[in-house]
Amino acid sequence: MLGHVPAFVRRPYDFVAGLPAHGDLVRLRLGPLDAYVACHPDLVRRMLTEHRVYDKGGLVLDKAREVLGDGLATCSATTHHRQRRMLQPAFDRDRLPGYAALMAEEIAGVTVPWRNGEVIDVPAAMYRLTTAVTARCLFAAHERAGSLPVHESMDVVTRGVARRVMMPLPGVGRIPTPGNRRYRRARADLAEITRRLVADYRAAGTDHHDLLSVLLAARDEDGQALSDAEIHDQVVTFLLAGMETTAAALSWVWPLLAAHPAIRDRLHSELDTVLDGRPARHEDLPALPLAARIVTETLRLYPPVWLLSRTVAADTELGGHRIPAGTTILFSPYLLHRRADLFPAPDRFDPDRWLATPRPTPGTYAPFGAGARRCIGDAFGTTEAVLAVATIAAHWTVTPTPGRPVRPRRSSSLSPRPFTATLTRRR
Ligand code: HEM
Numbered sequence: 001m002l003g004h005v006p007a008f009v010r011r012p013y014d015f016v017a018g019l020p021a022h023g024d025l026v027r028l029r030l031g032p033l034d035a036y037v038a039c040h041p042d043l044v045r046r047m048l049t050e051h052r053v054y055d056k057g058g059l060v061l062d063k064a065r066e067v068l069g070d071g072l073a074t075c076s077a078t079t080h081h082r083q084r085r086m087l088q089p090a091f092d093r094d095r096l097p098g099y100a101a102l103m104a105e106e107i108a109g110v111t112v113p114w115r116n117g118e119v120i121d122v123p124a125a126m127y128r129l130t131t132a133v134t135a136r137c138l139f140a141a142h143e144r145a146g147s148l149p150v151h152e153s154m155d156v157v158t159r160g161v162a163r164r165v166m167m168p169l170p171g172v173g174r175i176p177t178p179g180n181r182r183y184r185r186a187r188a189d190l191a192e193i194t195r196r197l198v199a200d201y202r203a204a205g206t207d208h209h210d211l212l213s214v215l216l217a218a219r220d221e222d223g224q225a226l227s228d229a230e231i232h233d234q235v236v237t238f239l240l241a242g243m244e245t246t247a248a249a250l251s252w253v254w255p256l257l258a259a260h261p262a263i264r265d266r267l268h269s270e271l272d273t274v275l276d277g278r279p280a281r282h283e284d285l286p287a288l289p290l291a292a293r294i295v296t297e298t299l300r301l302y303p304p305v306w307l308l309s310r311t312v313a314a315d316t317e318l319g320g321h322r323i324p325a326g327t328t329i330l331f332s333p334y335l336l337h338r339r340a341d342l343f344p345a346p347d348r349f350d351p352d353r354w355l356a357t358p359r360p361t362p363g364t365y366a367p368f369g370a371g372a373r374r375c376i377g378d379a380f381g382t383t384e385a386v387l388a389v390a391t392i393a394a395h396w397t398v399t400p401t402p403g404r405p406v407r408p409r410r411s412s413s414l415s416p417r418p419f420t421a422t423l424t425r426r427r
Helices: 005-010 012-017 041-049 058-068 077-091 093-111 122-138 150-166 178-204 211-217 228-259 261-275 282-287 289-301 333-337 378-395
Strands: 025-030 033-038 054-056 119-121 308-312 316-318 321-323 328-331 396-400 420-425
Touching (some): 005 012, 005 025, 033 041, 041 316, 041 328, 054 077, 058 228, 058 328, 077 093, 077 211, 093 122, 093 378, 122 150, 122 228, 122 378, 150 178, 150 228, 178 228, 228 261, 228 396, 261 289, 261 378, 282 289, 282 378, 378 396
Antiparallel strands (some): 025 033, 119 420, 308 328, 316 321, 396 420
């Protein structure tokens, strides 16, 4: 009855990473649904370039749509072009230095109060950091944007979405359990926060050089602005897409560095030379190549968005198989990144592999996806991650509590289960 669901739910990452042994396109039975997984980079590349045929949809997306509505990440190809054109200015390269200045302030706000010898819950601390950064870059006008209650609401919403995505059977989310009630309340709180902020911004009518200002100023080809409902969906999309992903990646960095002290020492010496004890700024980034490679390699081993789905919009052919319209097709950056033919010794943490391959072939390294639906926040997220790694590692050695291996959560985003670490002040 359940097909591959039990095997998938029990060990999702091993299950998915093992699929290439069964072919380039593998058929799964997930309860009442049949789905295919594209395991070969050529097939993934085709899916991502033909984004009108392989449209957003399928079991993962349908659950995410409950929360993100028709925002940029979840909308179908028919409205995507209009949305992407309107939102792209918010992520133009020339805006990054401005965002990076806000990021640096928020990173300091979270890490300066840390005390020598303190034991922190690492994923929770990284999540607090990325919430503060994302909220600040969205709502810079709000004097305490970094500490808006979006943190609590997003936490509940994110976990609610993750649970729904990992439970492909329909209807479970509608049962009035305490968890489901909390989830609905958090969504309502988030809607209320967004509604109030949008009203304040509209009343002030000022460009605050933040994401919300761009959303309010955006016009389509007919001069049409985004409606309040559309702005709400985009705000929640940016919050969810921006916080959880970068927090997951940052959480993995610390156990990886602790397990590879030689790499950590080299990072420390890069940071000591470039930063000399001060926090990292946007203009430091070109001088921090090892910090950047550490982030790249962490995203290879633990791509936060590790499983994605598409729905086939019209009958097609993929890998020599006829695929009828309506079929769900999955692809997984995690699966690609762990293929030994694409990345030799794929389980090894080796930031220097990127010295030889600074630009991997599209379809092989895909933590941000590819094609028309590639992550709009890729440079934003990478900048944030490198600044955070650099500032934290410049000041602290983060040592995970020994004897407790750090393991992935079974979730739609590949983040570690809660784990603690001791902070030792370096300078
Ligand atoms: C390390 C951090 C991040 C990772 C790993 C990541 C990953 C991804 C991936 C894999 C996709 C493609 C999804 C698909 O093909 O179905 C995506 C799309 C997207 N991401 Fe990110 N993301 C990150 C950071 C961010 C940030 C910081 C933001 C915004 C502030 C953001 C906003 C979005 C949006 C709006 C989309 C949809 C783009 C579209 O369909 O046009 N992401 N992200």
